[in-house]
Amino acid sequence: MIIDCHGHYTTEPAQLGLFRNQQLAALADSNRRPATTDLGITDDQIRVTIEGAQKKQQTERGTDLTIFSPRAAGMAHHVGPEWVSQEWTRMCNDLIYRVTELFPKNFIGVCQLPQSPGVSPANSVKELERCVTELGFVGCNLSPDPSGGYWKDPPMTDRYWYPIYEKMCELDVPAMIHVSSSCNPAAHATGAHYINGDTTAFMQFIQNGEKVFKDFPNLRLIIPHGGGAVPYHWGRYRGLAQDMKKPPIEEWLLPHVYFDTCVYHQPGINLLAEVIPVDNIMFASEMVGAVRGIDPKTGHNYDDTKKYVDKLKVSDADKKKIFETNVYKVYPRIKARMKKVGLA
Numbered sequence: 001m002i003i004d005c006h007g008h009y010t011t012e013p014a015q016l017g018l019f020r021n022q023q024l025a026a027l028a029d030s031n032r033r034p035a036t037t038d039l040g041i042t043d044d045q046i047r048v049t050i051e052g053a054q055k056k057q058q059t060e061r062g063t064d065l066t067i068f069s070p071r072a073a074g075m076a077h078h079v080g081p082e083w084v085s086q087e088w089t090r091m092c093n094d095l096i097y098r099v100t101e102l103f104p105k106n107f108i109g110v111c112q113l114p115q116s117p118g119v120s121p122a123n124s125v126k127e128l129e130r131c132v133t134e135l136g137f138v139g140c141n142l143s144p145d146p147s148g149g150y151w152k153d154p155p156m157t158d159r160y161w162y163p164i165y166e167k168m169c170e171l172d173v174p175a176m177i178h179v180s181s182s183c184n185p186a187a188h189a190t191g192a193h194y195i196n197g198d199t200t201a202f203m204q205f206i207q208n209g210e211k212v213f214k215d216f217p218n219l220r221l222i223i224p225h226g227g228g229a230v231p232y233h234w235g236r237y238r239g240l241a242q243d244m245k246k247p248p249i250e251e252w253l254l255p256h257v258y259f260d261t262c263v264y265h266q267p268g269i270n271l272l273a274e275v276i277p278v279d280n281i282m283f284a285s286e287m288v289g290a291v292r293g294i295d296p297k298t299g300h301n302y303d304d305t306k307k308y309v310d311k312l313k314v315s316d317a318d319k320k321k322i323f324e325t326n327v328y329k330v331y332p333r334i335k336a337r338m339k340k341v342g343l344a
């Protein structure tokens with residue numbers, strides 16, 4: 001079983017975008033607010049968008065199951081007041097639920113959260129609970145920067161974030177720390193803002209995470225995109241922690257933080273596996289997502305990350321951890337879901 005822990009519904013039927021446009025038009029004129037949240041998307045339309053893209057790639061690349069969430073750039077928490085984010089988030093999550101019901105053996109859901117700049121993460125608790133207890137989702141995407149590139153909210157180690165951590169621990173679900181689109185023209189979304197988000201969140205936890213992890217011994221976070229700049233600069237981060245008189249980060253931080261394999265070339269994956277313990281690495285491709293082209297050097301899609309992991313010089317047992325078993329540890333609810341759909 002090969003589980004991809006990071007996939008997005010980036011091929012949604014066009015009606016979702018039309019609804020979003022109407023919703024945003026209503027920001028200027030409340031009379032234009034859509035009268036209904038019924039998108040008019042049929043099951044067949046969902047089937048077509050999945051079968052021609054994510055499911056097709058699973059088959060072609062030899063992966064089995066994807067932990068699936070709404071389009072990350074589409075979360076756009078910075079757009080409009082909180083009600084916009086609440087309504088939009090619910091719709092996006094409901095669409096993921098429909099994918100997981102139509103393709104239960106291929107996709108398991110992870111939700112986006114109705115975050116909004118300056119609004120307490122406590123207001124996201126209800127949606128997380130709905131998605132996990134009613135829709136069978138196994139985790140959430142948590143943005144460290146709902147302002148979309150301006151970092152207006154407190155660092156993730158602030159008590160400000162505690163209500164969502166409390167609910168995550170109560171439900172026993174992890175969060176992938178995942179920013180959304182950038183509204184700062186200085187930061188390209190997937191090339192700069194994503195990697196900044198990953199790196200910045202990790203550094204916040206080095207600075208002040210000890211208390212958070214003491215308060216939430218069961219808190220589990222995934223830093224996507226291969227951990228941003230972290231693995232490449234591992235010596236810098238260990239050294240900074242040491243300068244700050246922290247115990248070695250391997251002891252108190254790594255038990256809570258995991259890295260995915262969304263690094264789109266072989267030397268990058270090799271470095272990840274050399275620097276970060278295999279117990280902290282989970283297979284992911286983020287398909288269909290940030291980089292869609294074919295690498296002329298290899299002839300394969302950049303985001304066909306299974307090929308890189310296959311070539312890692314680690315034991316088969318370690319590869320199994322990366323491809324499958326680490327996921328059970330980080331997303332414990334996945335086992336029950338797999339059993340329910342006949343996968344385990």
Ligand SMILES: [Zn+2]
Nearest residue numbers: 008072178286
């Ligand atoms: Zn992503």
